[in-house]
Structures are given as C-alpha cells and as structure tokens.
Amino acid sequence: MSGTDEAAIEVLARAAGLDQAWAEFREDVLAAARSVAAQRPALALVEPAAEPWPPMRVAGKP
C-alpha cells in the first residue's frame, strides 16, 4: 500500500468497518494509515525459514 494512496486507505478503512470514522475523522484515519505504512519496512524478514517462530507452547504433560 502506498502511504499516500487515499483511495487505497479508504478501501482498507471501510473493510475494517471504519465508515463513520472515515466520514467524520478522515484526517485521523489517513494519518494512522500513513504512519503504519511508514513503519512497515523496519520489520522486514531477512531469512524467513531461519528466523524464530512466534511463541507458542503447551503446559507440560500432566
């Protein structure tokens, strides 16, 4: 998603159920979406298979 693509942001906002926020607080929705788009590159994977899995464990066998 382009951080400045207002039409794309509107589609995502409406898909998230934010029709009222889009109508009444469009600048806030745009600012929120653009801030996320700007941050996204910081977390890119380097080596998908080698990096650790997210945490999940079960309790020990009773």
Add this chain to the structure above:
Amino acid sequence: MSDLHWTSATDLGDALRTRAVSPVDLLAAQLERIGRLDPTLNAFIRLDAEGARAAARTAEREIAAGHWRGPLHGVPIGIKDIIDVAGLPTTCHSRVRLDNVAETDAAVVAQLRTAGAVIVGKLSTHEFALGGPSFDLPFPPARNPWNPTHHPGGSSSGSGAGLAAGLFPLALGTDTGGSIRNPASACGIVGLKPTYGLVSRRGVFPLAYTLDHVGPMARTVADATLLLSIIRGRDPKDPGSVASTDDIVPDTLARGVRGLRVGYVRHFHETDMPADAEVAAALDTVAAALVAEGAELRTVTLPDLNAFSSVNRVLLQSEAWAIHAPWLRSRPQDYGQLARRRLLAGAFQTAEDYILAQRRRTTMIDAVDAVFREVDVLLTASAMDPPCRIDDEPTLSRTYPRQARTPFNVTGHPALAMMSGLSADGLPLSVQFVGRYFDEATVLRTAAAWERIGGWQARRPPAFA
C-alpha cells in the same frame, strides 16, 4: 512527625503501627494538601475523600485494637484510573468510559485493601493509557510539579505528579510502552515495571495484552519495594501471571553494588537515539558513581533501540485495535484526537506485521538474556530529553518516542526509572536499571545504591516543597 506529606510510606507504616501517627490525621493532612495543590496539578480524576476517611477510621480502630495488618496499614495510596476500584468509575480518562462504575476491585486493589492501605482516589492518565497529554478529554491533563507548564510524563501521569507534589506517598501505575517509567523520569520519582506476569492485571483495562504491566510508583526505592511486596503474586485469572518465589529479602537494599557487574547500554543514547547532552552526562555520572562504590562496569550491546520501538509499536497497535475496534467503529467521536489516531493505526497493521513483530521479539529476548549471562544489571537511559512544555505539541511529538523503556515491555524484563539529576532548567533527568527475569531484587539494590549516592530522591519541586 512533621511534614507528613513528605514522609516515606515505610516510615509512615512504622509510625502508624506504633500509633505515633493516626491514620485519620494522616489522611486529613493529605486531603488538605490535595485540596490546596491539585487544582494546579490535576493529578486526580476522582478524589474519594469519603471512602478514604472511612478506610482510615477502620484502620485506626483495627490498629488500636491490636489488629495491625502490616506495613501499609493506614497508608494512603492513589490508583491510576484504568485500574478498577469497586464503587468508583474507571473512566480511563475517556468519554468512552465515563459511566463505567467498577463492580469489583482489581486484583491489586484487593491486595491493597487486605493490607489495610487507604485508597484516596483515581488518578489522571493518558486516554486509555496512550492518548495524551490531551486537552480535548473530559478531564484536564496532569501537570509536572517541577514546572506546572510542563508535562509530567505518562501515561501514569497523575501518579507521578501526585507523588512528586506530596499528595500521597504511594501510587499504582501501569506500563505498556514505558508508562510507569516515563512519569517517574519526568517527575523525579521511582517507578518500577516488574517482570511480565509478576503482578496481576485482572481488573485493569488492557492496552496491549502481551505488553501490559502493573507496578509500584513511590518517592523512594524502599517504598517501591514495599509496595511491590504487597501487589506481587500469582493470579490464575490473569493468563500472563506467573508464580515467583524470588522474594526480596529485607537487607537487599542495603547491600550496595560492590562486585555487581553493571552492563552500560551506551548505544541506546549515544548512537541509536542521541540524547540531550545533560541526560547523557548524568548517565555517565551514575555509571562512575556505581564504579566508585565497587561495581564492575562493562559496556554492552543490545539490538538497536529503534528496532525495539518498531516491535513495540506493532504489537501495541495490533493488540489495542483488537480491544478498541468496536468502539472506534461505532463512536469514534468519543475519543480524543491523539488516542483516536494512535488506536486507528491498528486497523492498518496486518497479520504479517504482527507475526513478524512476534518473531523479532523472540530474537530480542534472546539477545537481552545473552547479555544477562555476562552482567547482573543493566544501566540505560530512560528519557532522552528533559520534560518539555505541555502545550508545545511539536516538541512533545518529537521527544515522546525518544526513550529507552519500550525494549523491556517487548522482552518483559524488570526495569526501574528514577532521577539522575536536574537539568539547568530545574527539571528531572533520569536513569533506568534493568534486571534478569524475576530479579527485581538486584534492580532495586542498584537503585537503592544510586539513591544513597546521588541524593536526588530527597529533592522536592521548589514550588511545592
């Protein structure tokens, strides 16, 4: 006793036990001070004078009858207003929750009541513990006693401001991205984010499930230790809660730092987010002082501070969205603008973002644990800048993210912020100590050593001294 409002909770507890001080008289002194000073500071959202007087009378009767409950019996305490106190609204400083009266106490509040503490009221926060300082909310933001035109840090802002102004000797705060340690840094008090899971969060309005912590705030390290000893404990109804037997033995705080291996995380404030010169100089002063007391100082390297911040942001925004989405869809107008913007961001995080952040988190935990195989405690910056004016929105926006607290929300290690000095403008500077999981004892021991050496915790905001 003179100056009851500056007396530590530890000393008040002794005086109450021996009946040198009456809980009713102590509360009356605090209420007088609150009534006189809080209109300037806005530390309280809701003062519960009537409930506090009833609790103080009960404490007086019980102590007189020989039923002393322990060192908090009769001691006043303030509660951040995202934590439930039965019979009082938990507003979260928001229009969204104005009429939300708690039916039961949060687990930590129940522990305080059992200990005989006197709950004086509910304290200002940022909206839902993330949107502030803001002027478009149903209550004004708290102010910094060191300079009331300045922000007191947040989101446990009323807790920090009230402690620094002598409105109560103890407070509870919560910390998801630094919200106990930020006001501790800005207001020159002591704030401890315990190990994730050590203190129950049942009855506390969540911000982000895997980052939220409840912890003690106080004016002295001994008082923070005392409060932690009351609120810690396994709670089967908090899914993050864990049992720990690593209690803090009574002489811990007096042991000093001789022989302790202190890892100095210089890159956080020297290269990752270059700190204000006064902040950096004060950190070097702390490091040198600990060495002079016999600690062994090693420079250590953790992942880049900006990477920690990115992970914290994705986790926080994603989890907070899961909590707030229904209200953001149906009543976005009831949020202040800051909270609305920050919470809406979660709608644009993807499953991929969240899972990547969790994977990064795992590597970060491993990296911090690896360093803890070489050292006993970490010394890092807390805030990179002294507090700024509360109405200076551009400076607030620039400086608020400039901090080194989020790494230990991401990893869950215990971390304490306290005063490292005063800026040329008379505003608190800060330092952070971080320990291994469940080793709050070493964090508090190091903080107690710096408290004795530095002497800063005894300083009072001049206008409120």
